[in-house]
Amino acid sequence: TNPWGVTFDDWGNHVASHPIFASAFHALNPPYPDQHPAAKDIPAYSGVCGHEFVDFPMWPEEMQGGFVKVRYKPTNKVEIHRWIEKDDHFEEEFVADLIFSENLSFIPVDLKYGPRGAMYVCDWYNPVKGHMQYSLRDPRRDRKSGRIWRIVPRGAALQYPPAIAGAPVESLLENLKRREYRYRYWTKGELRDRFEPAQVAAALDAWVAKLDPKEERYRHHQMEALWTYRSVGASRPNLLTELLGCENPLARAAATRQLRYAANPALLGMADNGLSLEEAGTLLQARAKDESGHVRLEAAIAASYLGTPTALEAVLAVIDRPMDTHLKYAVQTSLGSATLARHWKGKPDFLASHPSLAAFVKTWNQPNKITKGIDKPTPEEKKFDQQDNLKVVEIAAVPERLLFDVTRIEVSAGQPVKIVFTNPDATQHNLVIVQPGALEEIGMAGNEMAKDPGGFAKGFVPDSPKILHHTRLLEPATAEALRFHAPESPGVYPYLCTFPGHWIVMKGEMVVK
Template sequence: MTAFGTHQSTNPWGVTFDDWGQHMASYPIYAQAFHSLDPAYPTQHPRPVGLRAYSGTCGQEFVDFPNWPEEMQGGFVKVRYKPTNRVEFHRWHESGFGYDEEYVSNLIFSRNLSFIPVDLRYGPDGAMYVCDWYNPVKGHAQYSLRDERRDRVSGRIFRIMPKGAKPQKMPQIDGAPIGQLLDILKRREYRYRYWAKRELRERDPAMTKAAIDSWVAKLDPTDPRHRHHQIEAVWTYRGIDATNTQLLGELLECDDHRARAAATHQFRYWHDQFDNGPALLRKLANDPSGLVRMEAAIATSYIGTPAALDALLDTIKHPNIGHLSYAIRTALGSRTIEPLWKGNADFTAEHPELAVFMTAFDLRQKMSPNKRYSAKDAQFDTQKNLKVVKISAVKERMLYDITRFEVWPANRSV
């Protein structure tokens, strides 16, 4: 069990992955930037100030089945059960320092608050299936578990298919030959690839590795998806606990920054099998792509050597904001990297860029929009005779410790 990304947050719901393996969720949205190893217990990473995150999303799925409209391809569908109840379509946008989402429209919306979409998934026919909790009461903390309004027997599943679209025929996966399963990895549909890799993990590892080696050697370099096919092979190697450093090394040097970022993500696990591992990590830390530098920063927390710290400091020398900045900060605070620099006056004096980065990061933390008062709120707090009431919960009971208090009405003299 590897503990990473721990910070003050709600449940990390809605976990899925885009075409290049970028981890997304709802809290936070771009979860890929939150993979640095945790600080020493019980410390947590700092709050992700300014990085979008929200709860109430349990399921998300990227649109990649060809029987869905072309204009929706590459976007994703999410179900939200609070504070609203709808099935939404979003776009997934890359910036120089991470990814973010853009709300486009609703696929399903209901004024009936019993509609509580809690999950969705593509089925093998290319239709999207939405699980509806369908209950007049939602939440385990907002209402009593014994609330008589709770419906314990009802529920609905919606099947969404674009108008005029035909069901798609699923390729054979269960019992299919290894070579046939590997060819499924060339498909655009993520779910087919995911199911194929799950099946391959059940096969004989030695036979599967030999088949992957042969499959990789025969890939067509002129295929527009060539680099993606290679990354799929890397993921499949890991699924059977095998390696191919030659393939990963090629991807780390390739011309597609998305493939380099995905390969750098894997480098954190295979780094010790490279003779030039430290030099390679240093190069990745200075990559022109912010996504690659972000993955390199996170990788340093898994490697945890003085050479890894040197590479991490290189990432500071390049522009870094948003998700990239957060990845650097959390790598610096990880249980493997922090002991290498914190409290070492000679080291920090030798690397003044470290103090500059930490000061700038801390300043952004203090400027959190969540901590700002509006002018109206600030004016309200200047009034006389305000009463401050602090209410807490009674331990292990669903009760408040203060149930009644008295105040004077506004504009009345005391």
């Protein structure tokens, strides 16, 4: 199955690839067997296996706070990205390729820092990639070998890590002040594995009491303490309450996330935060009116965990403020959760007394028809569409299947044809119509474009006279209309997706009679 490259940023935001800012997707599930609706206009794609944020000081200053990711499709490379803060989420911004290989057997599937700041890339190194295009028993699969690449910035001096294994609890807690996420991550594992929870909690109390409010990362140190308390089954509601009302919106958002874990008999097995449902609900209502959209997003999601009428009121307060795309989705999924839906769904009197909720629900029930890319036809295109014998065919990518939903179309020689191709999938796709017998040649040429750093910009459409018509490479939730006259010569004209590797299964036939 596809790995999704899950990691967490400095403030605990969930980062992945499908979607990128995955923290917006944390609301509890709707009643079984329902599912939350697909998100609209939220960046998401597959083909990423791992991320690592750049926080070791030996790495270049311009990379600090950004991240490195490994990508296994459509091209095999290691990328550098910035992590840009927006009102209700973070978004990535591509900077450059750190590694790009023309060898398609180079398949980076994970990366991690070593203790001295070098970055290690796990290379699956395999001539066959994909579980849909190739059999799992394909004899070309190399099940015995792989490679590890070590990356160090040119001229950088490797640093010495702090003591972790075997270190006393007091010095381990000092590691929580380090900027390097991996040092903090390894330290917390050591605290859990080697010490009794009560010993860690008591040492944390003393450590938190000595923190200097003048330190630049004071609020982050407090948040690390709160996370560590919870990891050993302890709670400090006073510390949580302080962070909820502090001056740093990222700290407030991280603290609001912790409101999910109030003492709740419906969520057994979770370490609680020391607050009753009533206390957590009151604090949640305040954060639902926060100036930061990021904090309001976390409040909306936390409400689904509390599941009380008070929590629902908090979500309604979020609706009354401006909402961007990520926040809207968090609100929609929270309201649709089994814990909150029971308080309003199927209750017309409640909806009538809460017009903002009724209006919001009405917007999300509208059909999610993809029109981006086909909603503004030119005068020439409108004229083409008015022909009496026009053949209109709608084709879509089947989500998560690497298939076209229509694999055979029939047209008459010379007939005007309009193919509307939509992409509701998480991966980019195109539709390329080729001459009879050219399927494999063009498909393999598309595969070869994965070796070209400019292949993506070209839409992975090979430069070949055997290509008759093609769409651009469609991003998720976009569409394009191809308009052309069918060939005069009868025959079977294949169409395929030339995104590297897709054509083996993602193909069809246009039969000209």
